[in-house]
Amino acid sequence: MSAELSPIEKAKFVAAKRASDMVENGMxxxxxxxxxxxxxxxxxxxxxxQEGLKIKGVPTSTRTADLAREVGIEVIALDEAGWLDLTIDGADEFDAELNLIKGGGGAHLQEKIVASASDRMVVIADPAKEVAHLGAFPLPVEVIPFGWKTTRKLVEEMLEGMDVLGRDVTIRMNGAMPFVTDEGNHILDLHLLRIGNPRQLALVLNQVPGVVENGLFIDICDTVVIGHGDGRVELRDVAAGSVQQDSMEFAESENLFKDV
Ligand SMILES: O=C[C@H](O)[C@H](O)[C@H](O)COP(=O)(O)O
Known part of the structure; x- marks a missing residue:
């Protein structure tokens, strides 16, 4: 890696580097x-x-599986692993309680299953992902292709009773066709602007027939690692029921930038 990296990519990198150092042999x-x-x-x-680290990785998408194999990580399926020590993932938004919106890349279904089958979920993010209220980022909802227009209508009706600022629901497209997830489904993006009660919305959305999974991650994330473009890293941890903050310098950040 190098000098041409933008500050945002450096921020993502230092968060990723810090979190990857949490991984131990045998995990x-x-x-x-x-x-x-x-x-x-x-x-x-x-x-x-470099170190001969021995881990088994459970990818949350075909993209990640391909990259993991390419860089030499042993890849296994979730059902082979059974239970995971740690999941490290990005997010589209996180709030003060470390609740998340995920699925900007359409992978939140597998991501939620994998994170829920882990002792700990660590989210890696750049500072732009931190929000006071979830919802500015459109909320992804995975729906089965059968009758997706009817499912969209049912979701729109359900939103009438919800504490949200916007209610537009769009189908995610890939060119002229609806986007297709790794599971062969489509994605509805809910333009809610601000979600008053994410916990309630997450529960209600999954009761709409045709909905497979929504991108709200409530009480799943344990730690957020926020990277900054100058090499600083902040940690937010859910501990004893509250969020603790910590911050550190990545002393060797310049060398780290050169490593990758
Ligand atoms: O479906 C995609 C995932 O939930 C991603 O983790 C999320 O969209 C964040 O992606 P990025 O790190 O590219 O902002």
């Missing part, structure tokens, strides 16, 4: 999806090559 690790998680997979691959 079974959930590997998230997205541009930030891709840095983490590369960092873990570097540790496999």
């Amino acid at each position: 079974k690790v959930g590997l998230g999806t997205g541009s930030t998680a891709a840095w983490m997979v590369r960092c873990l691959g570097e540790r496999v090559r």
Whole structure:
């Protein structure tokens, strides 16, 4: 890596590097999806090559599985792993309680299953992902292709009774066709602007027939690692029921930037 990296990519990288250092020999690790998680997979691959780190990775998408294999990480399926020590993943938004919106890349279904089957979920993020209220980022909802327009109508009706500021629901497109997830489903993006009660919305959404899973991660994330473009890293941890903050300098950040 190098000097041409933008501050935002450096921020993603230092968060990913810090979180990848939490991985220990022998661990079974959930590997998230997205541009930030891709840095983490590369960092873990570097540790496999340099230190002989022995881990088994459970990817949350075909993209991540391909990258993990490419960088030398042993890849296994979730059902082979059973239970994971740690999952590291990115997010589209996180709030003060470490609740998340995920699924900007359409991978939140597998990501939620994998994170829920882990002792600990660590989210890696750049500072732009932190919000006072979830909802500015459109909330992804995975729906089965059968009758998706009817499902969209049912979701719109359900939103009438919810504490949200916006109610537009769009189908995610891939060119002229609806986007297709790894599970063969489509994604509805809910433009809610501000979600008053994410916990309630997460429960209600999954009761709409045709909905497979929504991108709200409530009480799943244990730690958020926030990277900054100058190499600083902040940690937010859910401990004893509250969120603790910590911050540190990445002393060797310049060298780390050169490593990857
Ligand atoms: O479906 C995609 C995932 O939930 C990603 O982790 C999320 O969209 C964040 O991606 P990025 O790190 O590229 O911002």
